[in-house]
Every structure is written in structure tokens, then in C-alpha cells.
Amino acid sequence: MTTHYSREHEWIRVEGDVATVGITGHAQEQLGDIVFVELPEIGKSVTQGGDAAVVESVKAASEVFSPVTGEVVETNADLEGRPELVNEDPEGAAWFFKVRMSEPGELDGLMDADAYKAFVESLE
Amino acid sequence: MSEPNRTPLYDLHAELGGRMVPFAGYLLPVQYPAGILKEHGSAREAAALFDVSHMGQMRLGGPGVRGALERLVPADVAALGPGRARYTQFTAEDGGILDDCIVTAVAEDELFLVVNAARKTEDEAHLRANLPDGVTLEVLDDRALLALQGPAAAGALATLAPEAAELVFMESREMAIGGQKARVSRLGYTGEDGFEVSYPAAHAQKLARTLLAHERVQPAGLGARDSLRLEAGLCLYGHDIDATTSPVEAGLAWTIGRRRREAGGFAGAGRILRELEEGPKRRLVGVRVEGRAPVREGAEVYDGRATAIGRVTSGGFGPTVGAPVAMGYVAADRAAPGTPLRLEVRGRTVEARVAPLPFVPHRYHTGRAKEQA
Structure with a gap:
């Protein structure tokens, strides 16, 4: 299973035509302590780069974008009661939502782990 | 824009892994690696050390200094005994707030002021334009300011200056710490017991390191400072109070001395005394929302009928x-606790x-018998 990364610091793990989306370790570190996560409605249509969820730290609210186009088929209800999971296990238990992709070709424009690592280093 | 200034503790912040952000013209840590929640918890449960050296420190001196300042603020400055501090505001002629500050009586003819960083240039100009000849203003830009806040603050500071533990809330004294002259004031902006220490800039890093070596003292940044003062229901200039809000609207009527209410004679007294008499049109209130989603500055507030x-x-x-x-302004007839609101x-x-307000009870060391828990 390949993990892809976006320039907006989301990770995407693809199984068949379903992509699981979360925010990267780097993103949660930049945000600081997460106190609230707003997830999309199941059935919502999302477009690549469009708003999908909101993550709030003590200081501020930040948008989470969908890295792919499609329909939201599942969300991680654990995050509503335990937003701190995003800090504890950002690239595992703290996935945000799953999208049934309608444009799988979009994945080609995303980064792999090495490219994302280099991208993050270029920001520092 | 010019480069942000560095406080005397800049190198220490960097060494501690502080995430530095520009704030009011200074580079300051918004948080350290521990994170805002833990830093906030340190101030509530143990002690947190904040660098507030960006704030403006001034000394006013000369015969008539108290009367001169009383023309610019609604507090009873004349009544301040030596070593007593008071929270007040510089008011405009129209009753708006130009800045808020702490005034400390050093002696009969000498006052010590601490003002907001973002307003210190304007405050200095305002004072210079309004103080009579014979009253001098000295900007103490060679002093750092450290805030040590929390229930363990007194114990930690007393290891360096036993005298500090003798102070009660809103009391201030000069004392030697580490061979330097410090002004220690038992106050702060977190709702907890604590101190602000005005200290020679050149030696401030050493003092900060000594305090941080205490096992119950942790460094804390601007993020925790903001969440602490918000829970304590304390106003932040430029947000909860500004040139358009009056002290009465902001719930600061308690800072206006009785003599000042009767005699007036301060900038903005027309509007402020009228609002004290008739009540203001709007009031700053605490707001609790349902659910976990924070509401942020700028959100519109509606009544039950939209x-x-x-x-x-x-x-x-x-x-x-x-x-x-959250805190915000609502129409005065909707300000009673429990009134339903809608926010967007x-x-x-x-x-x-x-x-x-406050959301978290204040725990100041007033020197009186301990209030019930």
C-alpha cells in the first residue's frame, strides 16, 4: 500500500479506489496541541485541493484539504472525542476521512515519502 | 517593516526550542516543545516563567506626579500607599481606552508603570504631551520583565529572595536578587498567584536560568499566556478593549475609584460617569458554547431571534x-449570565x-484567610 503526500501536508493511503486521508506528523507539529476536529459529512463531494475538514489548535483553526476528488465514504469518529490523537498518532490512528476517488489519476501529482521529506526540509 | 526586536532572553528562548513569532515588534516564543496545553497547566498547577520584556516599563517622577497621572486615568492614584500597585487604563477624551496598564506607587512623588508593548510608543507620547513641567518620564528600556506565575511561584522565587514571599497581591517592593536590584511585584495576568520581576536586562538571562532550574518552574510562551488570561476573564488590549470601548462597557468599573466617580477630572469622564450612572449600551461578557468547536475573535453574536x-x-x-x-460584547439587556445566544x-x-467571568476562579495571594476551595 503506497502512501502519497500533498503540499498541504496531508497523507493519502490508497486501497483499491478508496483513499484514507490524514495530516502529516510535520503538520501536527506545526499546529501544536489539537483541541478540536471537524469532519466532513459522509456522502459529501470533495474536490482536489478543496475544503474537507477543520483542525483547531489552542491558537487557531486550520483547513484540511482533500488531496483527491471523490465522495466521502467514512470518517474517523474517534477524533471528535479525542482530538489529541492527531498529535499522538497523526499518520496512524488519527486518520480523518476516506474518499472514494473519481479521479485516481490525481495521485500521480502527489509526492511519495522521500519527495515529501525533501519538501519539508526545503521549508525549514 | 523593520526587523523585530529581540528581548534580553532571546538566546535562552532559542536554546529551549521556543517557536519564535513576531509579536508587537518583538520576536517571542509562542510555545516551547512542551506545547501550549502543558505550559498552561504549569501555571495552574506549579509555576510558569514568561518573558514579558517586550512590555513598556516607565518611571514617572516629580512633585504633583500623582495628580498629573490622574488626569489621564480613572484610578485613584493619590490613595496608593508606597509599594501598592493598581490596574488602570489610559482613557481618551471620548471615554475610549488608549491602553491598559499597572501603576505602582514607588514613593509619594514616584510612580512605576508597565504598559502594553504594542502601545508603549503611543503611551510615551501621550504622557509627554500631557505631563506638566517638573514631572519627568524615564523609559526603563534597560530592564527585562519576567513573569513567574502559579501556585509554586512564591516558593520558587523565595529561594532567591525570601522577602518576595512577604508580599501580598498587588504589592511591590525593590529587593536584591542575585546581587542585582530587582523590583518584585506580586501580580500578573494569568489569574494565579505570581510575580513580575523587573530586572537589569544584562543579567536577566542568568535570573531566568536560575528560576528554570527550580524543579517546579517551566518556561511558557505567548500561547499559554493568552489561554490563561482568557480563562481568567482578563482583557487583552486591541481585542477586548480599544479606543472604541469604554472601561464601563468592558466590565472595568471596579478599577474606577470612588473619589474619581464623585469628582471626575480624568479624560473621558463625561461618557464614563454617564455610563456608570445609566449603564452602558453594551457589555463585555463571558461566552460558553455548546460542543467542542472553539469560537474565535470576530464571530458574530446573535440573540435567540437572529x-x-x-x-x-x-x-x-x-x-x-x-x-x-470566549469573551465578547453583547447588548446590555442580554448580558445577564445564562442568557441564550447564538454564534456563527x-x-x-x-x-x-x-x-x-472569570471562567477559572482567581487564586491571588491576598493575605486574607484562605477562601474556600
Whole structure:
């Protein structure tokens, strides 16, 4: 299973035509302590780069974008009661939502782990 | 824009892994690696050390200094005994607030002021334009300011200066710490017992390191400072109070001395005394929202019938409360605790209620018998 990364610091793990989306370790570190996560409605249509969820730290609210186009088929209800999971296990238990992709070709424009690592280093 | 200034503790912040951000013309840590929640918890449960050297420190001196300052602030400055401090505001002729500050009586003819960083240039100009000849103003830009806040603050500071533990809330004294002359004031902006220490800039890093070596003292940044003061219901200039809000609207009538209410004679007395008499049109209140989504500054506030009645001026997550907390202005007839409100967050309506302030009870060391827990 390949993990892809976006320039907006989301990770995407693809199984068949379903992509699981979360925010990267780097993103949660930049945000600081997460106190609230707003997830999309199941059935919502999302477009690549469009708003999908909101993550709030003590200081501020930040948008989470969908890295792919499609329909939201599942969300991680654990995050509503335990937003701190995003800090504890950002690239595992703290996935945000799953999208049934309608444009799988979009994945080609995303980064792999090495490219994302280099991208993050270029920001520092 | 010019490069942000560095405080005397800049190198220490960097060494401690502080995430530096520009704030009021200075580079300051918004947080350290521990994170805002833990730093906030340190101030509530142990002690947190904040660098507030960006704030303006001034000395006013000369015959008539108290009367001169009383023309610019509504506090009873004349009544301040030596070593007593008071929270007040510089008011404009129209009754708006130009800045808020702490005034300390050093002696009969000498006052010590601490003002907001973002307003210190304007405050200095305002003072110079209004102080009579014979009253001098000295900007103490060779002094750092450290805030040590929390229930363990007194014990930690007393290891360096036993005298500090003798002070009560809003009391201030000069004392030697580490061979340097320090002004130690038992006050702060977190709602907890604590101290602000004005100290020679050149030696401040050493003092900070000594305090941080104490096992119950942790460094804390601007993020925790903001969540602490919000839970304590304390106003932040430029957000909850500004040139358009009066002290009465902001719930600061308690800072206006009785003699000043009767005699007036301060900038903005017309509006302020009228609002004291008749009540203001709007009031700053606490707001508790349903659910976990924080409401932020700028959110519109509506009454039950969707009529706009105000705006959130500070909002976020209250780590000690464990829920979102906010402050904002509402029409005066909607300001009673428990009044239902509606707020708009990202286009959605959120139910809320007016809540009493502070959200977290103040725990100042007043010297009186311990209040019931």
C-alpha cells in the first residue's frame, strides 16, 4: 500500500479506489496541541485541493484539504472525542476521512515519502 | 517593516526550542516543545516563567506626579500607599481606552508603570504631551520583565529572595536578587498567584536560568499566556478593549475609584460617569458554547431571534475549563449570565450562553484567610 503526500501536508493511503486521508506528523507539529476536529459529512463531494475538514489548535483553526476528488465514504469518529490523537498518532490512528476517488489519476501529482521529506526540509 | 526586536532572553528562548513569532515588534516564543496545553497547566498547577520584556516599563517622577497621572486615568492614584500597585487604563477624551496598564506607587512623588508593548510608543507620547513641567518620564528600556506565575511561584522565587514571599497581591517592593536590584511585584495576568520581576536586562538571562532550574518552574510562551488570561476573564488590549470601548462597557468599573466617580477630572469622564450612572449600551461578557468547536475573535453574536447583538473579541479553547471559552460584547439587556445566544462559526449556528467571568476562579495571594476551595 503506497502512501502519497500533498503540499498541504496531508497523507493519502490508497486501497483499491478508496483513499484514507490524514495530516502529516510535520503538520501536527506545526499546529501544536489539537483541541478540536471537524469532519466532513459522509456522502459529501470533495474536490482536489478543496475544503474537507477543520483542525483547531489552542491558537487557531486550520483547513484540511482533500488531496483527491471523490465522495466521502467514512470518517474517523474517534477524533471528535479525542482530538489529541492527531498529535499522538497523526499518520496512524488519527486518520480523518476516506474518499472514494473519481479521479485516481490525481495521485500521480502527489509526492511519495522521500519527495515529501525533501519538501519539508526545503521549508525549514 | 523593520526587523523585530529581540528581548534580553532571546538566546535562552532559542536554546529551549521556543517557536519564535513576531509579536508587537518583538520576536517571542509562542510555545516551547512542551506545547501550549502543558505550559498552561504549569501555571495552574506549579509555576510558569514568561518573558514579558517586550512590555513598556516607565518611571514617572516629580512633585504633583500623582495628580498629573490622574488626569489621564480613572484610578485613584493619590490613595496608593508606597509599594501598592493598581490596574488602570489610559482613557481618551471620548471615554475610549488608549491602553491598559499597572501603576505602582514607588514613593509619594514616584510612580512605576508597565504598559502594553504594542502601545508603549503611543503611551510615551501621550504622557509627554500631557505631563506638566517638573514631572519627568524615564523609559526603563534597560530592564527585562519576567513573569513567574502559579501556585509554586512564591516558593520558587523565595529561594532567591525570601522577602518576595512577604508580599501580598498587588504589592511591590525593590529587593536584591542575585546581587542585582530587582523590583518584585506580586501580580500578573494569568489569574494565579505570581510575580513580575523587573530586572537589569544584562543579567536577566542568568535570573531566568536560575528560576528554570527550580524543579517546579517551566518556561511558557505567548500561547499559554493568552489561554490563561482568557480563562481568567482578563482583557487583552486591541481585542477586548480599544479606543472604541469604554472601561464601563468592558466590565472595568471596579478599577474606577470612588473619589474619581464623585469628582471626575480624568479624560473621558463625561461618557464614563454617564455610563456608570445609566449603564452602558453594551457589555463585555463571558461566552460558553455548546460542543467542542472553539469560537474565535470576530464571530458574530446573535440573540435567540437572529438579531445581531455583538461580536466575539477573544475566543479559544480553555485548557483548564476543558471546553471552548470566549469573551465578547453583547447588548446590555442580554448580558445577564445564562442568557441564550447564538454564534456563527464557519457558516453554522452554534448555541451559546452568557457565562460569568472569570471562567477559572482567581487564586491571588491576598493575605486574607484562605477562601474556600
